[in-house]
Amino acid sequence: MVVDDEALVRSGFQLILGAADDVEVVATTTGAEAVDTVVRVRPDVVLLDIRMPDVDGLTVLRELRALARPPVVAMLTTFDADEYILTALRSGAAGFLLKDTEPDQLAQLVRTLAAGGVVLSPKASRAVWQSHPGAAAVDDEEAARVGRLTGREREVLVLIAEGLSNGDIGARIHLSAGTVKDHVSAILTKLRVTSRVQAALLAQRAGLLDAGRDAEGGR
Missing domain, CATH: 3.40.50.2300 (Response regulator)
Known part of the structure; x- marks a missing residue:
């Protein structure tokens, strides 16, 4: 399931991931509808935009983590040094993806998340820590x-x-x-x-x- 405030991003991810034989995009939605949609369709993996105008991605993450059967959640972000990434990871996110990730890598990243792996780009992870030297x-x-x-x-x-x-x-x-x-x-x-x-x-x-x-x- 893809959660993002931009329709173009949602449709792009759905098109790319839907082309994989073993990945089904069961829903795409905005942040305001995310929790209700997860409860209804029960996705295994949620790709969640970390910054949305209607509802903060961190708020959605906390609500999803509080569910009896929470899905695996990875955050979507435009910036590899996004100030919210550390908070999301410490709040239970299974990793994060940059929105400009190569299309041919997306399906494999989703497979990794579904199999219980984590998605942490070493380059992006270093950028996160370098932008928060006190936490590093x-x-x-x-x-x-x-x-x-x-x-x-x-x-x-x-x-x-x-x-x-x-x-x-x-x-x-x-x-x-x-x-x-x-x-x-x-x-x-x-x-x-x-x-x-x-x-x-x-x-x-x-x-x-x-x-x-x-x-x-x-x-």
Whole structure:
């Protein structure tokens, strides 16, 4: 389901996503009608504009998260350093998409969200943190939590931050989905976070993603 105040954006996303055989756009709507529509059509994934004139996207997000069966919600934004993104991620959004995302990537991003992955562009995530320098520093307690992760757990955490689902992580590092699930549970417990997004953000702030890219570059 696509929620945006601009009809052109709604129709564009519907056209692009509807072309994928395994993605069905069950509804498009403005922010004012979003919650009622979600309750009625029960989408698996909601792409929600973060800035709308009729109702704030963060307000819609909070209302959706309060539902008994909340959908996975990713925020839509025009700016990679949008000041509201951090609030949305901390409020339960499963990631964010820039509205100028390449059309051929959109369906795969929706598949990632539906499979339980997160959508956090490393470039855009860095822009978010750089625009909020006070929120970017990992404190001593958080660093200690990250330090308690095993090598395998760090590897899984980096893949979580890259947006991979448990199944994709297992395929990447040759583990069963059940084993990956156990690793994810241990990671959330050790980091004292409640969601994959929060874990991914902490990995970003702790420099694990940059370290992973440096290691790949040195091979």
